[in-house]
Amino acid sequence: MKRINENQINVVELVSMLSEHKIMLYPTDTVAGIGCVGTDQIAVEKVFNIKRRSTNKPVSYAFSSFEMISHYAYVPDEVMRIKHLFPGGITLILRRKPSAPLLFGLDLDTIGVRIPDVPWLIEVIRVLNKPIVTTSANLSGDKPILELGEFSGDIISELDILIEWDRNLGGQSSTVISLVDEVKVLREGLVDGRLLLDLLTDNS
Numbered sequence: 001m002k003r004i005n006e007n008q009i010n011v012v013e014l015v016s017m018l019s020e021h022k023i024m025l026y027p028t029d030t031v032a033g034i035g036c037v038g039t040d041q042i043a044v045e046k047v048f049n050i051k052r053r054s055t056n057k058p059v060s061y062a063f064s065s066f067e068m069i070s071h072y073a074y075v076p077d078e079v080m081r082i083k084h085l086f087p088g089g090i091t092l093i094l095r096r097k098p099s100a101p102l103l104f105g106l107d108l109d110t111i112g113v114r115i116p117d118v119p120w121l122i123e124v125i126r127v128l129n130k131p132i133v134t135t136s137a138n139l140s141g142d143k144p145i146l147e148l149g150e151f152s153g154d155i156i157s158e159l160d161i162l163i164e165w166d167r168n169l170g171g172q173s174s175t176v177i178s179l180v181d182e183v184k185v186l187r188e189g190l191v192d193g194r195l196l197l198d199l200l201t202d203n204s
Helices: 011-018 041-051 077-085 119-128 153-157 193-200
Strands: 002-005 024-027 032-035 060-062 090-095 110-114 132-136 161-164 175-178 184-187
Touching (some): 032 041, 077 090
Antiparallel strands (some): 032 132, 175 184
C-alpha cells in the first residue's frame, strides 16, 4: 500500500495511480472517505466489496465544479441560490442525464453529487476529468471514521493508497438534499438542512 501525506500529494502521480484501478482512503471536509475513479467498474466494485455494501445502495460522486456536474446531471436553476455554499458539506441528489458518461455504483435515474472543500481532491478530479467515488470509509452500517487509528485491519489491508492526515475532520457527514420531483432533506449533516430548504424554495 502506498502511503502519502496529505500535505505532500503529487497530483500527477496520484492521478496516474487512480487510473490503474487503485482504491484510496482519504480525508474529506466531513469524514474519512474511500474513493476511486467513478467510471472504473473494476475499482468501484472493489469499493463495494471493501465496505461490504449492497450494490442496491448507490454511492455518491465528488466533482470539481458545477460545470463538470452539468455533464452528468440536470442542475436546476434554484441550485444557484446555494452555490455560495460550495465547495462544502452538501450532497445534492439530481436527475441524471441519459447522455451522461457511464458511472458505476448508482441507480438508473439519479446521482448524488458533491464538491468537497478539499483543494487537492478538487485538483485531482479536474486533472482526471472524471468524478471520484465519495463514500464514507467504514463498513456499511458502521459509524463514520475520523481518525486513522480507528480503521480495522480488514479495510486497511484492501486499500492501495492511504492519504494520511493530521487535521481534525468535520465529524459530520454531508447534508443530503434531493432536488428530484420535490426539494427534500434526506439526511441532516454538516450544513443545516432547514437553511438549504429555505434558500432552495424561496419564491420571493
